[in-house]
Amino acid sequence: xxxxxxxxxxxxxxxxxxxxxxxxxxxxxxxxxxxxxxxxxxxxxxxxxxxxxxxxxxxxxxxxxxxxxxxxxxxxxxxxxxxxxxxxxxxxxxxxxxxxxxxxxxxxxxxxxxxxxxxxxxxxxxxxxxxxxxxxxxxxxxxxxxxxxxxxxxxxx
Numbered sequence: 001x002x003x004x005x006x007x008x009x010x011x012x013x014x015x016x017x018x019x020x021x022x023x024x025x026x027x028x029x030x031x032x033x034x035x036x037x038x039x040x041x042x043x044x045x046x047x048x049x050x051x052x053x054x055x056x057x058x059x060x061x062x063x064x065x066x067x068x069x070x071x072x073x074x075x076x077x078x079x080x081x082x083x084x085x086x087x088x089x090x091x092x093x094x095x096x097x098x099x100x101x102x103x104x105x106x107x108x109x110x111x112x113x114x115x116x117x118x119x120x121x122x123x124x125x126x127x128x129x130x131x132x133x134x135x136x137x138x139x140x141x142x143x144x145x146x147x148x149x150x151x152x153x154x155x156x157x
Contacts, residue, residue: 008090009081012114015074016040019048028054040079042152045145048072052144056135065135070113073128076144077116080125083152087118088125096124118155125151 023033033051038044052072055061061068081088093115099122116125130147133139141147 008092008114012074012090013078015071016078018071019075038075040075040082042079042083042145042148045076045079045143045148048075049143049145052131052134061135065132069132069135070128072144073113073131076131076148077114077125077127080127080148080151081116083148084116084118084155087120088116088155089118090114091117121155123155125155127151 020033020035020038023029029051032047037047055068077090081090091114093113096115096117099117113126113128116127117123127147130139130141131144134141134144139147141150
């Protein structure tokens with residue numbers, strides 16, 4: 001039944017490494033956005049939260065909102081995926097849309113993204129959209145760290 005679902009783990013993992021591989025010359029970025037600091041741990045999300053606060057509302061984000069949401073969301077999702085284990089994999093949203101209740105209610109932005117999906121639990125997580133919401137000031141969470149902790153705790157039950 002699920003043979004047609006193509007995992008996109010390698011694609012999104014590559015995107016997530018851009019958080020430390022493609023860093024600006026800004027001193028804060030050079031010091032904090034390193035492979036050593038961004039080790040895919042829950043603790044590393046404090047750097048991501050600080051980075052989001054640093055760039056939120058800037059001209060850079062206004063011009064590149066989608067790019068930043070995807071890059072940061074890929075990193076955040078990789079933290080979640082690694083914490084939850086092998087049941088969650090990245091899929092292009094459009095390939096699993098038919099498996100998601102109320103999928104028609106989602107914005108077009110989500111429909112062009114990769115999402116984390118568990119075939120076993122039939123659950124999905126949309127970290128790229130959460131980062132997008134965070135930049136827009138529409139997130140229901142106080143920060144990305146609290147989003148990840150909630151998702152990991154809810155999915156681990």
